[in-house]
Amino acid sequence: MQRETVTARPLGPAVAELGESPFWSAAENCVWWVDVTGRQVLRTDADTGETARWPTPGEIGFIARVDGRLVAGMERGLYGFDPASGGFDLVSGTELAAGMRFNDATVDATGRLWASTMRIANDRAEGAIHVLTADWRMHELAGGFRTPNGLAFDVERSRLYFSDSHPTVRRVWHADHDPGRRKLGEPVPFMEFGDGDGRPDGAALDADGNYWIACLEAGTIEARTPAGEFHRSIRPAPAPALTKLAFGPDGRLFVTAKGTPASRSSLLACRLGG
Numbered sequence: 001m002q003r004e005t006v007t008a009r010p011l012g013p014a015v016a017e018l019g020e021s022p023f024w025s026a027a028e029n030c031v032w033w034v035d036v037t038g039r040q041v042l043r044t045d046a047d048t049g050e051t052a053r054w055p056t057p058g059e060i061g062f063i064a065r066v067d068g069r070l071v072a073g074m075e076r077g078l079y080g081f082d083p084a085s086g087g088f089d090l091v092s093g094t095e096l097a098a099g100m101r102f103n104d105a106t107v108d109a110t111g112r113l114w115a116s117t118m119r120i121a122n123d124r125a126e127g128a129i130h131v132l133t134a135d136w137r138m139h140e141l142a143g144g145f146r147t148p149n150g151l152a153f154d155v156e157r158s159r160l161y162f163s164d165s166h167p168t169v170r171r172v173w174h175a176d177h178d179p180g181r182r183k184l185g186e187p188v189p190f191m192e193f194g195d196g197d198g199r200p201d202g203a204a205l206d207a208d209g210n211y212w213i214a215c216l217e218a219g220t221i222e223a224r225t226p227a228g229e230f231h232r233s234i235r236p237a238p239a240p241a242l243t244k245l246a247f248g249p250d251g252r253l254f255v256t257a258k259g260t261p262a263s264r265s266s267l268l269a270c271r272l273g274g
Contacts, residue, residue, distance in 0.1 A: 202244020
């Protein structure tokens, strides 16, 4: 396997305890992202690196835009977020049991939100994967996960990718989705993580349907074709504990990272060639 090294630069000086969940906003020329344990929503200008921060009322897993509305997945449930006021409003019907929180999410090409939940203590396999339908109702699709992660939905193939990044699992699957049944089909193993591969964390699909996933603890991003074949392997340099990626314009890639004492930033930007 040939691994490319690409030069990554800090996109501003913002450091997070646990940076996660970046998404590109073309209208605002910025990257939205979160600090999970630091309990913040962040917005970083893609040109200047200037970063605005908003405190959250609980531990946050992700920020996403659904039907034009910013939505945060946290403890208790999904919240609508208003940057102008800094307010968070719980979306009725998305409430979670005590001790649970949202973890990862993706918005597919049709605008649907797919999201995972897990125990905050991460001590039992009570995690699940959900979809938010157009009527803003949440439906559970699959359960029994420790740390459900790596969500990406391929609309062309009606296929959901997902992983369990818990150290005892470290595996990626895909499964067909039938909207009429509101359940996932039989999971198909897609990527296995061995010693030295790190753990599968956040993921994204490129324009060709290739699946890219950040490998926590390995400092790499691995990409596979829809058939599961090797596509690319990159190491952003410097390579901290990478958590998730988002594609931007003109070959730009934005990557969040877990903060360390040596970190200069928890949001990196690099440019992909080829």
